[in-house]
Amino acid sequence: xxxxxxxxxxxxxxxxxxxxxxxxxxxxxxxxxxxxxxxxxxxxxxxxxxxxxxxxxxxxxxxxxxxxxxxxxxxxxxxxxxxxxxxxxxxxxxxxxxxxxxxxxxxxxxxxxxxxxxxxxxxxxxxxxxxxxxxxxxxxxxxxxxxxxxxxxxxxxxxxxxxxxxxxxxxxxxxxxxxxxxxxxxxxxxxxxxxxxxxxxxxxxxxxxxxxxxxxxxxxxxxx
Amino acid sequence: xxxxxxxxxxxxxxxxxxxxxxxxxxxxxxxxxxxxxxxxxxxxxxxxxxxxxxxxxxxxxxxxxxxxxxxxxxxxxxxxxxxxxxxxxxxxxxxxxxxxxxxxxxxxxxxxxxxxxxxxxxxxxxxxxxxxxxxxxxxxxxxxxxxxxxxxxxxxxxxxxxxxxxxxxxxxxxxxxxxxxxxxxxxxxxxxxxxxxxxxxxxxxxxxxxxxxxxxxxxxxxxxxxxxxxxxxxxxxxxxxxxxxxxxxxxxxxxxxxxxxxxxxxxxxxxxxxxxxxxxxxxx
Numbered sequence: 001x002x003x004x005x006x007x008x009x010x011x012x013x014x015x016x017x018x019x020x021x022x023x024x025x026x027x028x029x030x031x032x033x034x035x036x037x038x039x040x041x042x043x044x045x046x047x048x049x050x051x052x053x054x055x056x057x058x059x060x061x062x063x064x065x066x067x068x069x070x071x072x073x074x075x076x077x078x079x080x081x082x083x084x085x086x087x088x089x090x091x092x093x094x095x096x097x098x099x100x101x102x103x104x105x106x107x108x109x110x111x112x113x114x115x116x117x118x119x120x121x122x123x124x125x126x127x128x129x130x131x132x133x134x135x136x137x138x139x140x141x142x143x144x145x146x147x148x149x150x151x152x153x154x155x156x157x158x159x160x161x162x163x164x165x166x167x168x169x170x171x172x173x174x175x176x177x178x179x180x181x182x183x184x185x186x187x188x189x190x191x192x193x194x195x196x197x198x199x200x201x202x203x204x205x206x207x208x209x210x211x212x213x214x215x216x217x218x219x220x221x222x223x224x
Numbered sequence: 225x226x227x228x229x230x231x232x233x234x235x236x237x238x239x240x241x242x243x244x245x246x247x248x249x250x251x252x253x254x255x256x257x258x259x260x261x262x263x264x265x266x267x268x269x270x271x272x273x274x275x276x277x278x279x280x281x282x283x284x285x286x287x288x289x290x291x292x293x294x295x296x297x298x299x300x301x302x303x304x305x306x307x308x309x310x311x312x313x314x315x316x317x318x319x320x321x322x323x324x325x326x327x328x329x330x331x332x333x334x335x336x337x338x339x340x341x342x343x344x345x346x347x348x349x350x351x352x353x354x355x356x357x358x359x360x361x362x363x364x365x366x367x368x369x370x371x372x373x374x375x376x377x378x379x380x381x382x383x384x385x386x387x388x389x390x391x392x393x394x395x396x397x398x399x400x401x402x403x404x405x406x407x408x409x410x411x412x413x414x415x416x417x418x419x420x421x422x423x424x425x426x427x428x429x430x431x432x433x434x435x436x437x438x439x440x441x442x443x444x445x446x447x448x449x450x451x452x453x454x455x456x457x458x459x460x461x462x463x464x465x466x467x468x469x470x471x472x473x474x475x476x477x478x479x480x481x482x483x484x485x486x487x488x489x490x491x492x493x494x495x496x497x498x499x500x501x502x503x504x505x506x507x508x
Contacts, residue, residue: 010367017431
């Protein structure tokens with residue numbers, strides 16, 4: 001995918017670095033910033049890559065800016081890749097797949113058949129007042145950042161949006177990233193999986209150089 | 225999580241904070257938030273003849289060909305020692321800000337260890353501007369700083385050079401950072417910057433944050449040729465070895481014509497160190 005632009009905003013913590021997707025000496029010196037847009041015209045796919053956290057109290061302004069861009073650029077559908085704290089799962093969620101999806105009403109009708117075929121699990125709602133009143137259910141995505149805000153905004157603005165999320169913990173999220181992208185691939189078929197086993201496709205994805213040294217520099221030999 | 229020294233450090237979560245979800249603000253909350261935002265507002269006060277307060281749209285923007293920004297005490301001290309002097313440069317602006325980490329000094333006799341953010345103009349060429357920013361500009365103030373500073377400049381023909389320092393411990397490399405000869409310089413440049421850089425480029429997975437990153441991002445997005453020189457050092461306070469690590473920049477195109485007499489520089493460096501030592505010595 002090629003970089004086609006920047007999402008310049010005051011809502012994200014600034015950061016810069018050299019191209020994490022460099023394939024050769026020539027493109028390794030290209031500067032990358034905290035929010036960039038990539039596109040794949042052959043699949044009519046546009047990706048917004050966000051690389052830094054939100055600044056306090058900027059969740060709502062960012063959501064508004066993002067959705068306004070989605071609407072003005074006449075984007076047909078939005079897919080939000082997200083996650084939720086694994087430690088907040090209830091007893092039932094501890095079993096089975098840690099992957100979930102959500103669809104806005106605008107997208108539900110057209111996707112119903114596909115969802116049934118994929119055998120995906122919808123994100124469960126939780127009791128609004130647990131222990132007191134179990135009938136009233138609300139959507140709760142702890143650790144999901146602006147996921148819930150964006151989802152509810154898309155519901156009210158009638159934007160076709162799908163949320164794909166995984167329950168995960170703090171730490172090395174590289175395996176979680178593969179799980180999530182394979183999940184997305186089940187739907188979009190971006191790369192052909194060689195077998196029905198989704199782990200086989202993991203080897204076909206490329207790892208960016210920014211994932212190196214996740215836990216810091218090498219250890220001093222004198223330590224041992 | 226614990227570091228190698230056994231200290232327990234709170235690791236920031238990439239998941240972000242969830243309290244934004246319950247964002248139903250009462251009138252009182254809104255008032256408090258507004259007051260806090262007002263307190264954290266940045267004021268850029270220019271004394272230039274051409275420019276007046278940044279908010280006034282009728283003012284003509286300053287024509288700027290070179291903008292050199294030094295962020296942090298050591299980078300600022302480098303410019304003080306090797307470039308700035310009271311004859312060729314004139315103070316034309318200052319930034320007043322407050323955040324939980326610092327407040328800019330109000331005194332006119334500023335010490336190298338104070339928190340300040342000043343703008344200088346070269347008297348022989350008013351299109352050359354320099355900024356020494358040794359105060360910490362918080363995350364939520366960085367964008368404001370950019371808009372208010374760059375908002376006053378005409379960007380055609382502008383070239384930006386940023387100098388900053390960073391702890392050596394933040395540098396990620398296959399070998400241990402203990403074996404690296406420090407301090408050392410690394411550079412990052414925008415797409416439009418075509419000149420040779422004075423040191424190797426910063427390799428992935430290393431990144432730059434805070435105000436230096438904000439300035440470079442601005443330049444990349446608005447297609448301004450800019451280069452950032454980051455000095456990785458293991459000394460936190462003002463230090464001559466760190467300051468001198470920036471010396472290779474003196475031969476770069478942008479700084480070559482601005483360097484002052486070497487003997488002057490050595491005198492100033494010495495003076496900087498002694499003033500600093502007196503302040504840091506707790507036994508006097």
